[in-house]
Amino acid sequence: MNASACRPWAGFSLLFFSTHLLAAPALSIEERLARLEARTAAAEVRAAAAEADAAQLRQELKHMNQQLAVRSSAPTQPTLNERVARIEARQQSLETRSSTLASTVEAVKALDDGFKFGAYARSGTITNQGDAGRGGVNMTPAGSVGGAIGRLGNEPDTYVEAKFSKESQADNGTRSKYMFVLADGVETPNDWTSTQSSLNVRQVYSELSHLASFQDTPMLRDATIWAGKRFDRDNYDIHWLDRGIVFLAGTGGGIYDIRPTQDWRLNVSLMGRSYGDFGMENGKDVRSYVATVNQFFDNDRWQLMLSGISSGQNDGKLKKSSEDESGNSHRLNRAGFKPGEKGWHGMFTYSQPDFFGREGFFKTSLLYGKGLGAEVGNIAADGDLLDKAQTLRLALYGQGRLHKDWRIAPSVVTERSQDRYVPNDDYRYLTFNTRLANEINSNFEMLYEFTWQTMDIDARGYDGRQKADGDFWKVTIAPTFKAQTGDFFTRPELRLFATYMNWSKNLDNFSSTDDFGQKNFKSGGVWQLGVQMETWF
Incomplete structure (x- = not known):
């Protein structure tokens, strides 16, 4: 089990022991020592979890820095308006070419409608x-x-x-x-x-x-x-x-x-x-x-x-x-x-x-x-x-x-x-x-x-x-x-x-x-x- 998974159980254990101490009558030295050892163990668990979280955060930060470096070396990306303008221009060009092609096809069909050549x-x-x-x-x-x-x-x-x-x-x-x-x-x-x-x-x-x-x-x-x-x-x-x-x-x-x-x-x-x-x-x-x-x-x-x-x-x-x-x-x-x-x-x-x-x-x-x-x-x-x-x-x-x-x-x-x-x-x-x-x-x-x-x-x-x-x-x-x-x-x-x-x-x-x-x-x-x-x- 990893450290993150241990954290809920560590908190629950601490709360249980704290409540029990408040409600319980005066304890002997041996009992107090046993409880102190349990609290120490719980603290150690929390510390291990914290160290694991810190390592994960460092890894994520490193990855973000790499991405920023790549982005900073890439050409400047066009703005949204520029991208829209480019798409509209391409669409207009395609429409013009399609219209020209359709006219050519119709002209050929009109010329070639039903006409066949064999030899x-x-x-x-x-x-x-x-x-x-x-x-x-x-x-x-x-x-x-x-x-x-x-x-x-x-x-x-x-x-x-x-x-x-x-x-x-x-x-x-x-x-x-x-x-x-x-x-x-x-x-x-x-x-x-x-x-x-x-x-x-x-x-x-x-x-x-x-x-x-x-x-x-x-x-x-x-x-x-x-x-x-x-x-x-x-x-x-x-x-x-x-x-x-x-x-x-x-x-x-x-x-x-x-x-x-x-x-x-x-x-x-x-x-x-x-x-x-x-x-x-x-x-x-x-x-x-x-x-x-x-x-x-x-x-x-x-x-x-x-x-x-x-x-x-x-x-x-x-x-x-x-x-x-x-x-x-x-x-x-x-x-x-x-x-x-x-x-x-x-x-x-x-x-x-x-x-x-x-x-x-x-x-x-x-x-x-x-x-x-x-x-x-x-x-x-x-x-x-x-x-x-x-x-x-x-x-x-x-x-x-x-x-x-x-x-x-x-x-x-x-x-x-x-x-x-x-x-x-x-x-x-x-x-x-x-x-x-x-x-x-x-x-x-x-x-x-x-x-x-x-x-x-x-x-x-x-x-x-x-x-x-x-x-x-x-x-x-x-x-x-x-x-x-x-x-x-x-x-x-x-x-x-x-x-x-x-x-x-x-x-x-x-x-x-x-x-x-x-x-x-x-x-x-x-x-x-x-x-x-x-x-x-």
């Missing part, structure tokens, strides 16, 4: 042992009918799309959108390419969605109506081949997302396309028209797309002039077999939302076309097809993760086409392509791509084309930098690449105008090196 671009260069490199996804004989090969390390061009859109909403809740897309593509590496440019307006259309007048009709509540020149919204392709599984485009109008039931939605459209004038005697542009019903079931897992095509002028008589002979020889040299006037196209697709139980996706598409629909990848884009032309194509592709550091994207496309341009012609091919990505760190990965394509083609002289029966294969290694690894579709990518390709010798003689068979680009093995960027947003 796709690729640009690269290829060298073949010091010569200009050759490439392109349709470089093989099978490419003449859509048999694309792997695109990695195989693109010598610069291609760009710039997409501008403006969206707004009316007071009644109806939303509108305007889209404008410019595109250009060249193969020259020069910085100024105006003479080689193919600048083009690829899309220009408007659409309306969430229409207020449709909200009381359940099947039209989510519908979007559109008109203009556009790509169909639900086109899709195998990116690794740069080849559309289905590509529908033209100028016309349609309606998307009609929902007869919760698990069934459909799109309806009518588009027009042009096949050119082909030197026709009447000088008219040959048009085709494509009516399409595209249906989706079970949360879009199943898709059934049907298109009918009509081109009444496509059998028009051609003028026999030297100009036509040179410009349209592929039509004039078909021994009187006229191109088709009609056709139809169908596609059945299953979409799997995973890669066989792993992260990713997988699609299977079966396509059939007849007449003008026999170009199954690009609907109604080929006006030279015969009415009896037929094409059957099967495509399987997807992408997924094999391991925490490895991704894979395989694809298989096979096609059989007959009576395309002249009776009894025959086109067959099978393409296998796979791309692998090994993530080294968050900004660097190694890309690998392998393509093998086998073909058996008998063009029967159409457009100067001969028979081609053989194989093609290609291997590419591409060290790649990107903003963040982890997904095949994250861009931009900056790549170095080395590509080795080879093919059967008899493929060199398929056509005198294609890449194969040209100087320094014959069968026997070709190395090509290059650099490329690709981006989209």
Whole structure:
């Protein structure tokens, strides 16, 4: 027990003994001595407590002196009025800055309200042992009918799309959108390419969605109506081949997302396309028209797309002039077999939302076309097809993760086409392509791509084309930098690449105008090196 705690008890003891002495009778010497000793003990206790209090006071005084010393060495503190004035000045400055910032934000919002910009671009260069490199996804004989090969390390061009859109909403809740897309593509590496440019307006259309007048009709509540020149919204392709599984485009109008039931939605459209004038005697542009019903079931897992095509002028008589002979020889040299006037196209697709139980996706598409629909990848884009032309194509592709550091994207496309341009012609091919990505760190990965394509083609002289029966294969290694690894579709990518390709010798003689068979680009093995960027947003 400390001295302070003893003080109350010491006082109580003294009072007790004092009172007792006054009230008690005369005591003996021994008793008086005992009481005196008790009083002495109590006094000693009080003295110890006093000494403890004094020590505590000295310690507190020392601490106060230290604080005063620190304060005396510090700068002079502002007065209360000065502090208030400073706070008011800061508040006024902040209010001014906030007002300026708010005005800037409002101005930007007014300028940027609903406006969006998107783009796709690729640009690269290829060298073949010091010569200009050759490439392109349709470089093989099978490419003449859509048999694309792997695109990695195989693109010598610069291609760009710039997409501008403006969206707004009316007071009644109806939303509108305007889209404008410019595109250009060249193969020259020069910085100024105006003479080689193919600048083009690829899309220009408007659409309306969430229409207020449709909200009381359940099947039209989510519908979007559109008109203009556009790509169909639900086109899709195998990116690794740069080849559309289905590509529908033209100028016309349609309606998307009609929902007869919760698990069934459909799109309806009518588009027009042009096949050119082909030197026709009447000088008219040959048009085709494509009516399409595209249906989706079970949360879009199943898709059934049907298109009918009509081109009444496509059998028009051609003028026999030297100009036509040179410009349209592929039509004039078909021994009187006229191109088709009609056709139809169908596609059945299953979409799997995973890669066989792993992260990713997988699609299977079966396509059939007849007449003008026999170009199954690009609907109604080929006006030279015969009415009896037929094409059957099967495509399987997807992408997924094999391991925490490895991704894979395989694809298989096979096609059989007959009576395309002249009776009894025959086109067959099978393409296998796979791309692998090994993530080294968050900004660097190694890309690998392998393509093998086998073909058996008998063009029967159409457009100067001969028979081609053989194989093609290609291997590419591409060290790649990107903003963040982890997904095949994250861009931009900056790549170095080395590509080795080879093919059967008899493929060199398929056509005198294609890449194969040209100087320094014959069968026997070709190395090509290059650099490329690709981006989209």
